[in-house]
Amino acid sequence: MAPLEDLSAFAAIARAGGFRGASRATGASASQLSEALRRLESRLGMRLLNRTTRTVAPTEAGARLLERLGPALAEVEAALDAVNLFRERAAGPLRLNVPASASRLVLPHIVPSFLQAFPDIELEVVVEERFVDLVAEGYDAGIRYEERLALDMVAVPIGPRRQRMATAASPAYVARAGLPVHPRNLLAHACLRGRFAGRAMPDWEFERDGEQVRIQPRGPLTVALGAGADLAVDAAVAGLGIVYLFEDWLQPYLDRGELVPVLEPWWPAFSGPFLYYPGRRLMPAPLRAFVDFVTGLQVGNR
Numbered sequence: 001m002a003p004l005e006d007l008s009a010f011a012a013i014a015r016a017g018g019f020r021g022a023s024r025a026t027g028a029s030a031s032q033l034s035e036a037l038r039r040l041e042s043r044l045g046m047r048l049l050n051r052t053t054r055t056v057a058p059t060e061a062g063a064r065l066l067e068r069l070g071p072a073l074a075e076v077e078a079a080l081d082a083v084n085l086f087r088e089r090a091a092g093p094l095r096l097n098v099p100a101s102a103s104r105l106v107l108p109h110i111v112p113s114f115l116q117a118f119p120d121i122e123l124e125v126v127v128e129e130r131f132v133d134l135v136a137e138g139y140d141a142g143i144r145y146e147e148r149l150a151l152d153m154v155a156v157p158i159g160p161r162r163q164r165m166a167t168a169a170s171p172a173y174v175a176r177a178g179l180p181v182h183p184r185n186l187l188a189h190a191c192l193r194g195r196f197a198g199r200a201m202p203d204w205e206f207e208r209d210g211e212q213v214r215i216q217p218r219g220p221l222t223v224a225l226g227a228g229a230d231l232a233v234d235a236a237v238a239g240l241g242i243v244y245l246f247e248d249w250l251q252p253y254l255d256r257g258e259l260v261p262v263l264e265p266w267w268p269a270f271s272g273p274f275l276y277y278p279g280r281r282l283m284p285a286p287l288r289a290f291v292d293f294v295t296g297l298q299v300g301n302r
């Protein structure tokens with residue numbers, strides 16, 4: 001099959017009636033057009049244009065090719081114009097893979113205003129805790145914490161830059177079992193635990209004045225971290241034990257008095273989440289719009 005560039009050069013020369021006019025129409029030099037025509041005629045094994053010092057005119061074969069080629073080139077140009085709309089205008093699908101914490105604590109502060117600003121973007125958010133291969137699974141970007149970011153990804157901050165893990169229990173539980181004064185006291189309490197699918201039970205981590213403590217508490221309920229977090233919170237509100245979760249997740253319950261802080265001076269802080277994606281070159285317009293929007297929010301919150 002002849003290269004599209006050579007076919008386009010032939011059509012431009014034939015329509016313009018010469019190399020100089022075709023050069024003005026296409027922006028290519030006359031020598032470039034002449035070389036493209038030479039390649040095309042060599043590939044086809046026939047002359048397509050008769051050339052004299054004054055005129056350029058199609059041969060019978062060239063005229064037949066030009067007649068059939070015109071609609072095809074017009075269709076190609078229309079297809080490229082349709083693609084260019086996606087580059088120039090933020091429209092079309094945008095797929096994100098995020099953990100439940102980001103879906104609950106980060107995206108509600110971003111998504112409504114983002115979609116109002118870009119009404120032609122179709123956002124799909126898939127919530128799961130496993131680490132995914134964005135490219136292999138068809139995602140434009142994801143949200144994860146720093147320790148779970150792939151090294152070959154571009155990452156930009158999104159959401160709060162500092163977060164804390166918190167422990168809390170209902171007033172009824174505290175009245176019945178008392179308040180622990182050190183994280184190791186939790187080993188004698190009913191604790192509501194979480195586990196990532198297919199992974200060992202994570203430790204509960206605490207820190208105060210340089211002292212770090214990691215424990216493996218026991219308790220009556222274990223849930224899937226992320227999807228089952230609300231069940232653990234509901235169990236804590238019902239007085240079944242102490243829950244360990246993001247402070248921001250528990251804050252509404254603390255504000256209403258349904259839960260009370262446990263070991264607050266020991267709550268560990270960590271850096272906030274990142275939006276990550278494969279690279280900066282040739283980014284789809286919806287992703288570029290989202291990255292710029294998120295970056296603008298971070299600058300505005302400094």
